[in-house]
Amino acid sequence: MIKYALKCADGHGFESWFASADAFDSLKAAGHVSCAVCGNADVSKAIMAPRVSTATDKPTKNALSHPASEVEAAVSKMREAVEKNATYVGGNFAAEALAQHLGEQPDRPIWGEANREEAKRLIDDGVPVAPLPFVPTRKAN
Numbered sequence: 001m002i003k004y005a006l007k008c009a010d011g012h013g014f015e016s017w018f019a020s021a022d023a024f025d026s027l028k029a030a031g032h033v034s035c036a037v038c039g040n041a042d043v044s045k046a047i048m049a050p051r052v053s054t055a056t057d058k059p060t061k062n063a064l065s066h067p068a069s070e071v072e073a074a075v076s077k078m079r080e081a082v083e084k085n086a087t088y089v090g091g092n093f094a095a096e097a098l099a100q101h102l103g104e105q106p107d108r109p110i111w112g113e114a115n116r117e118e119a120k121r122l123i124d125d126g127v128p129v130a131p132l133p134f135v136p137t138r139k140a141n
Helices: 021-029 070-085 093-101 116-124
Strands: 002-008 013-018 043-045 087-090 110-112
Touching: 002 021, 013 021, 087 093, 093 110, 093 116
Parallel strands: 087 110
Antiparallel strands: 002 013, 002 043
């Protein structure tokens, strides 16, 4: 694993982990790397100093377990609220949302995954939906 300091064309800085240097290059070429703040896909590696671990290293305020910015903290707080107050319906999101909209199922807060075409169909049908700024946590059963 390798951690890169990255920056987007709009000047936002962020960090991300990759399986290897080649993995970063492949993901970037395929358009799968984007700014964690604004979503801009024009991302490049930023200058960074190498990190050498020692036995006395202590977690810093920028450890991966802590939000790196106010935006990241807000997204984390939103994720906690969504996971606490809504039911995750996974890939059935489009069908569940449409069924609620048509009155075939009782209204309840749900969240899940839908592809671009499914989301467009929901919007065209007047179903109130919005994208979430985080990827669902994959829970093993």
